[in-house]
Each structure stands twice: as C-alpha cells, then as structure tokens.
Amino acid sequence: MSSENTPAPDLPLFYRDPQPLSSVSHAVWRLKDGDAAFAAETPFAPIVVGELAAASASYPVVFAGGDAQPLAVLGLERRNLFVEAGAWVEDAYVPAYVRRYPFGFIGTANPEGFALAIDAGSDRVAMSGDEGVALFEDGRPSEVTKQALAFCDAFQAEATATRAFAEALTAQGLLIDRRADATLPDGRTLGLDGFQIVDAETFAALPDDVVLDWHRKGWLALVQFHLASLERFSVLLHRQQRVAGVSQPSVSETVDVAPVHSKKA
Template identity: 75%
Template sequence: MSSAAPQPTAGLPLFYRDPQPLNAAQHAGWRLADGDAAFAAQTPFVPVVVGELAAAARCYPIVFAGGDGQPVAVLGLEQRNLFVAEGRWAEGVYAPAYVRRYPFGFIRTVNPDGFALAIDAGSERVLREGEGGVALFEDGQPSALTKQALQFCDAFQADAAATRAFAEALTASGLLIDRRADATLPDGRKLGLDGFRIVDAEKFAALPDETVVDWHRKGWLALVHFHLASLERFSVLLDRQNAVAAVSQDHVSEPQDGAAAKPKTKKA
C-alpha cells in the first residue's frame, strides 16, 4: 500500500514464510517457544478487522488499502514499526489481532468455505524437537495452547468476513478516495506514504437516509467515525518518528573510545 511497505514472501500473507496446516501425525513433537514482537519490527502497517477498529483507532491512523479496501493500521512512515523496540510492543498501545495471532493462522482447505488451523513453520519460535517451549499436541490431541489458538483464529476469521462486507459497502458507495501523506523530518528528509484510501467525509455526510439507517444497524456508521477520527494520529506517528531520529542522532554523535567529545550547541 505504500512505498515503505515490507515485501512479504511471494504469495503468502504478511509475516508468514512457511504456513503448514497442523495435524497430530506430522507435528506430534512440535513445540512453541516464548517469543516477542521482533518479527513485526520492520512492518509499517498491518490489517485490522472491524471488531478491533475502535481500539486500534485510538492508537494508529486507520486507512484503507487500495484495491480491496482492507482496513489497515499505519504503524510507521518508513520501513519500520515505530511501536516495537527491542522486541517489545509499546506499553499501553493496542497490538492488532493480526500480530497477536502469529505464528498461528488459518489456511484454506479443499472445501471452498473451509479453513484449517496452521502454524508458520518458518517462525523462530517453532521447535521441531526437544523439551523446550509448550507442546502443540499431547497424547495425539491438540494441547490447551493449540485449542486457544484455534478459538482466537476462528474469531479472527469471522471478524475478517464481517470486515470484507464493510469494505465492500464502502467501495460500492463510492466513499473511498485516494490520499497521500507527506512529512519532513528535522534532518530535512522527506517521507511519503501513498497507495491508501480514506473515506470522503462530504460524501459520507450525504449518504441516503435508508443507507444511514442500514449502516447504523450494522454498526458501520460508528466504524467510519472511528476511522475519520484516527487520521489525527498521523501527527502521533510523526512525533514518534522524530523521537526515533533524535535517539539515532544521539548515538551517532557519541564519541568513540579514545576520541574527544565535541561540545553540543543548542538551537534557538
């Protein structure tokens, strides 16, 4: 969606490198080690679903991807996630469900409407042998961990279907318009984020009464308002970007061993 977007493995969802449907025969000895959010450190955006849009909108700009109109939380202005540092998600900031479900996920089955619980075998947390971590299966049956993952991914999948309906309605109503965000950092570098869409507030206000009533009953009016309010969060992203740049500059300015420290001057 942007010039800063990470490049996922071809044909695979963001983050996933080798998703495999879980089964007791093939993965009987597999275990899952503790992990952190380092896998998302270079990701400037992630998808969000309607059930979490209100919570996500309080922390990030929520925009819509070009094409299918998928709601997306913008996490950074460059090739990095401004909310992950040393593998930890920023304290007090909502972590999207797409991030929290990893390395689990759903994968389509032969049945067009069917999905099976999968795990990313490419994740560093996946242990194929040994006694570390937590078992995925016990006595040939899914462990408590795997059952919890199944419940979480099942709820996420249901929300994803509701999200597609919402995005399709926005697109069909002609409410989504292309936008670009530009920013200039204190060091003079210019950043640009494009390839996304937002709701046209004027067109939204002019929706027919019957559409307003229908969308109100479905909860979609509130979702649009959350989205529009979240656009103010672009200023928060810029502030975080400036803070990161300042810390990086301080590290560059630190004297090397044996080198004399240069005095710092303050700008008015």
C-alpha cells in the same frame, strides 16, 4: 499499502512457511516464548471491524487500495514505531493479527473451509527438543493449540464481517486514494502510499435509507472512528522524530495526507 523500500510479499504478512497443523506431521513440535520482534519492520497491520475502535485510539486507520482491507498504520517507512527492543509499547493497542501469530488459518480444498496453520519459519516454533509447550499431546491438540484455534476462529468470523463493511464502503463510492508525506528535521522525506480513506463529504451525503441501515449495523460509528484516527498521523511523525533523536518535535510539523497526484516526494 507500501512505504519506501517495502517489498510486496507473496505470503501473508509475517508468514514465511505456513503449514496446516497435523497431529502426525507436527506431533513433536513445540511453541516457545517469544516477543514482537517479527513485526518490527512492518509499517502497517490488518485489523478487523471488531477492533477498529480500539486501534483508532493508537494509530491512523486507513483502507488498502484494491480490497479496502482496514489497516492500522504503524510507521512512515519500513519500521514499526510501536515495537521497541522486541516489545510492543505498553500504551498502544496490539492488533489481533499480530497477537495470533505464528498461528493462522489457510484455505482448504473446500472453498469455504479453513485449517489451523502455524508458521514453520517462526523463531517461536521448535521442531524438536523439550523447549516450549507441546502442540499435541497423545495425538490430540494441546491446550495452547485449542486456544489458538478458538482465537483464529473468532478472527476469521470478524474477517468475514470486515469484508462486508469494506464492500459496502466501495459500493457507496466512499473511498478515495491518498498518500502520506512527511519531511523530517534533517530534510529526509518519507512517503506512504497505496491506501484509501473515506471521503467525508460523500459520507455526509449518504441516502437516508443507507444511513439507517448502517446505523443498525454499527458501520456509521466505524467510519467516524476511522476519520478521527487520521489525526494520529501527527503522532507517527512525533514518534519518528523521537527515534531520529529529535527530543522536542515542532508542533508545526505534520504529515500531509494528500491526493495521490500530489507533487510531493
């Protein structure tokens, strides 16, 4: 998904130099306290199925064009409207992808294998000195590294379940291309494209056997959370207007979620 002036990164979102953790190479590395400033300029974050309900209460949830990865939409341009002065706003859900940073998993030589990694480019990583918490103690993972491994392991399991859900949506032909367009009071236009949403009519016409199967898997509820979350595009517009200094946004102003062939800017 893209917004105006948002580049397509070659590395996973947020990561600049992910390295598999090693008790030899990273024996003296430490993890410092930090904030959410690293996420201040991203308009979206990946989410997994286990958090879709919680995320949908704070953000529009859409699907990336291509692999149908669920995404929480955080802004209408290259700005996260939920990070203020380096802190995530208290009344909004923080996606697990954000909470796990600067840790993560990277693939290994084994196609099914993953290794715990850390982003060496993160401001929270100290490669020397005494500031922060040690990643290794006496050659063994410290408590903070063990907790990161458990969190990332759970996230990876959810990612597998998320791929199954995304593949099912695609297989049933439910996803349709959309873009979001908004015009601010100063006349500036914002556009967000490259995402998909579930077509409500096609969803309502699913065969009975698919409906039963999806009910048992909890997927029907996930789709309903997604569809309901689209109303929150108006919340993004109001937050955008507040950032722009508009104290009383007009209730008549909305974000237009339109087909990709829309003529709007």
